[in-house]
Amino acid sequence: MVKKSLLVLSISVAYFANAQDVSTIRNTVEVYSNSSLNGSSKYNSMAGSMGALGGDVSVLNSNPAGIAVSIASEFSGTLFIESNTNKTSYGGSTLDYKVNKTNLGNTGGIAAFQLDSTSPWKFVNVAVNYSNQSIEDYSETPGNSNIVYDIEDNTGAVIDNLSFAGHAYNRYGNLSKMSVGFGGNYDNRIYVGAGLNFHSAAVDQYDTAAFTDKTNITDVYNKQYTPFSETSNGFSATLGIIGKINHQLRVGASLESPTWWNIERIYSEYANSASGDGTYSESRNLSTPLKATVSAAFVANKNFAINVDYSLGLTKAKYTVEGPAETDLNQLISNNAKNLSEIKVGAEYRISDFRLRGGYAFASNPFNSMQISSVQDNGGAANTTYNNLFGGKRNTIGAGIGYDFKSFYIDAAYQNITSEYSSPFIQGSFAKNTGYFSDQYVINSDSSIVSKVKNKKDNFFITLGWKF
Numbered sequence: 219m220v221k222k223s224l225l226v227l228s229i230s231v232a233y234f235a236n237a238q239d240v241s242t243i244r245n246t247v248e249v250y251s252n253s254s255l256n257g258s259s260k261y262n263s264m265a266g267s268m269g270a271l272g273g274d275v276s277v278l279n280s281n282p283a284g285i286a287v288s289i290a291s292e293f294s295g296t297l298f299i300e301s302n303t304n305k306t307s308y309g310g311s312t313l314d315y316k317v318n319k320t321n322l323g324n325t326g327g328i329a330a331f332q333l334d335s336t337s338p339w340k341f342v343n344v345a346v347n348y349s350n351q352s353i354e355d356y357s358e359t360p361g362n363s364n365i366v367y368d369i370e371d372n373t374g375a376v377i378d379n380l381s382f383a384g385h386a387y388n389r390y391g392n393l394s395k396m397s398v399g400f401g402g403n404y405d406n407r408i409y410v411g412a413g414l415n416f417h418s419a420a421v422d423q424y425d426t427a428a429f430t431d432k433t434n435i436t437d438v439y440n441k442q443y444t445p446f447s448e449t450s451n452g453f454s455a456t457l458g459i460i461g462k463i464n465h466q467l468r469v470g471a472s473l474e475s476p477t478w479w480n481i482e483r484i485y486s487e488y489a490n491s492a493s494g495d496g497t498y499s500e501s502r503n504l505s506t507p508l509k510a511t512v513s514a515a516f517v518a519n520k521n522f523a524i525n526v527d528y529s530l531g532l533t534k535a536k537y538t539v540e541g542p543a544e545t546d547l548n549q550l551i552s553n554n555a556k557n558l559s560e561i562k563v564g565a566e567y568r569i570s571d572f573r574l575r576g577g578y579a580f581a582s583n584p585f586n587s588m589q590i591s592s593v594q595d596n597g598g599a600a601n602t603t604y605n606n607l608f609g610g611k612r613n614t615i616g617a618g619i620g621y622d623f624k625s626f627y628i629d630a631a632y633q634n635i636t637s638e639y640s641s642p643f644i645q646g647s648f649a650k651n652t653g654y655f656s657d658q659y660v661i662n663s664d665s666s667i668v669s670k671v672k673n674k675k676d677n678f679f680i681t682l683g684w685k686f
Contacts, residue, residue: 263618264564265577286401
């Protein structure tokens, strides 16, 4: 079946239609509501599961009461070696793309202050942790010559035929979080803590499609309002507690407020050659979900400990309404997004000064099943239900080793993170000014092309630490 498109006419300036802006939907979940920030090698090897164990500066990411467990001051830095691979499939073809990044991803320290021996308060500790990781991501969908768009003029006459030659989502950027926390140790039985978190993100996002015309010339089309660049800052606060039930069993709980983001965006808008194109800016505010975490740990002896964390989003992400764009986004999130849910298990075994660690984490699908009109391999369109549209469940496996030299320590970790999701694109309305634009034409389609993306991250971490 042949799809129709339109010759570019004058374009009115308007907000982009977020219900069809897949980049914004995915970035809301992956970037601004991100729950998978990495930390020290110990933290990463245990898949971030140490909410009731504590004793590591990166526990500020889950439960600030964990810093009160430390009885010595320390400082550490962690080198991140990150590898992100996407395998994108459509129409029986698959394209692979890998992004490799190396940077100083985490630094942090704990200052431990021992109090008077007559006080039930044994320690009051202060900690600072800074984590920074790449969010660069590229997925390229193969072309399919069965999908053809007829270009018509104002009289309905066909003036060109465009066959689908491929599509790419391309994102550059970094996400960072600086946490400042304090914790208190009461009688070596109850640990309390609080933290302030300062978030920042820098995102450059592209959404492009390629089409080949009847003269066999291929041109690249940009999704309306892309590329865009965002510079964002956010703030959140965390409270936590850990209690010892007995010498072996510990339980913990924490509550992290929504992250209140301010997002400054610069974007491109396209028109015909007579009217010209333009670059515009806008500002918007986003609050991410309120999150609660409960934890339990079993410390068999000084050589073995295991921890389980369960986190649940108590609310959903929400944009401050400035116009129709935010209303569309909020409606989509309210109707289709799930409450964030993740379970983590981590363990450590000590053999004298040598450490062995491992962990596993599972994060649920961020969205419910959704039905949309999608283009089939033969060029026809049909209503199709997807259970992983925009994002999918995430599995994390961690492993690590370490050695304690008393004053110094060195840790190494490996993480394998996998997810699979359905990636829609192309759908856009000429009437709502949301199509794909070139210098001549705009692609107008009521249906989405949907490819399958298998994402795999293979990350290595090396931490050097000093205790004093």
